[in-house]
Amino acid sequence: MIVDRDKCIGCTLCKQDCIVSDIEMIDKKAHIRNLTCIKCGHCIAICPVKAVSCDDEEEYSMEEVIPYEKEDFTIDADKLMNFMKFRRSVRLFKKDEIEEEKIEKIIDAGRFTQTSTNMQDISYTIVKDSIPELRRMTLGTLNAMADKMLGSEETPKHLLKYAHMWKRMYESFVENPDGPDQLFFKAPLLIIVKAQNEIDGGLASAKMELM
Ligand code: SF4
Ligand code: SF4
Structure with a gap:
C-alpha cells in the first residue's frame, strides 16, 4: 500500500x-x-x-x-428485507444454459464478501459436465459415512435420521442412476465453495445465494 x-x-x-x-x-x-x-x-x-x-x-x-x-450504494431497507424473506432452497431447476456473465456475477458476490482478517481463503469450482460423476462420488461417501454413524453408539440421535436418508438416497441412485436426483436436484451447474475457515465459506455462500 x-x-x-x-x-x-x-x-x-x-x-x-x-x-x-x-x-x-x-x-x-x-x-x-x-x-x-x-x-x-x-x-x-x-x-x-x-x-x-x-x-x-x-x-x-x-x-x-x-x-x-x-444513489448507487443504497438499497431501500424494506425491499432488502423482502428480498431476504423471499430466499428459498430451490429444488426444481430449469434445464437452461447459464450465461457466463451470470456465473461471474455470482462468483464476484463471493469474492467481495468479507473474510476474517482479509484471509481470502476461499476458492470456487464450477462443475458442469462432471455432475453425474460428482453425484456418484458424493453419494458413495455419504453412504459410507452413514454406515459409520449407524454402527456407532456415539452418533447423536438427531443425526441418525440423516444417516438413514443418505442410505436411501444412495440405494435409489444405485438402483436407477438416471432417476430422481435428491442430491443436486438435476441442477444444470454447481459451484463448490471451498474455504479454510467455515464461517468465511458460509458468508460467501450466503451472498452468492442472494445474488
Ligand atoms: S487519510 Fe491518511 S493518506 Fe489520506 S489524507 Fe489523511 S493522513 Fe493522508
Ligand atoms: S491494514 Fe488495512 S488500513 Fe492498515 S495499511 Fe493495510 S490496507 Fe491500510
Whole structure:
C-alpha cells in the first residue's frame, strides 16, 4: 500500500482506522510501513483526498475500487428485507444454459464478501459436465459415512435420521442412476465453495445465494 505524499493532507484518519497499526505519520504525512498490513483497504476507503492506493495489482486491484455514490450504494431497507424473506432452497431447476456473465456475477458476490482478517481463503469450482460423476462420488461417501454413524453408539440421535436418508438416497441412485436426483436436484451447474475457515465459506455462500 502506498500514500501519495503530494495528495496527503495529514488528517490521520487512515492511521486511526488501521486495525494493525501499520500506518505512521512522518512530517505530517501518512506513511504505510507494509509490515503488518492485511490489505483490508480501509485506508483507501477513509482517505478524503484519495491519497492511498495499492501498487500490487495481483493482491489488490485498484480497478475494482468504486467511488461511493449514495444513489448507487443504497438499497431501500424494506425491499432488502423482502428480498431476504423471499430466499428459498430451490429444488426444481430449469434445464437452461447459464450465461457466463451470470456465473461471474455470482462468483464476484463471493469474492467481495468479507473474510476474517482479509484471509481470502476461499476458492470456487464450477462443475458442469462432471455432475453425474460428482453425484456418484458424493453419494458413495455419504453412504459410507452413514454406515459409520449407524454402527456407532456415539452418533447423536438427531443425526441418525440423516444417516438413514443418505442410505436411501444412495440405494435409489444405485438402483436407477438416471432417476430422481435428491442430491443436486438435476441442477444444470454447481459451484463448490471451498474455504479454510467455515464461517468465511458460509458468508460467501450466503451472498452468492442472494445474488
Ligand atoms: S490496507 Fe488495512 S491494514 Fe493495510 S495499511 Fe491500510 S488500513 Fe492498515
Ligand atoms: S487519510 Fe489520506 S489524507 Fe489523511 S493522513 Fe491518511 S493518506 Fe493522508
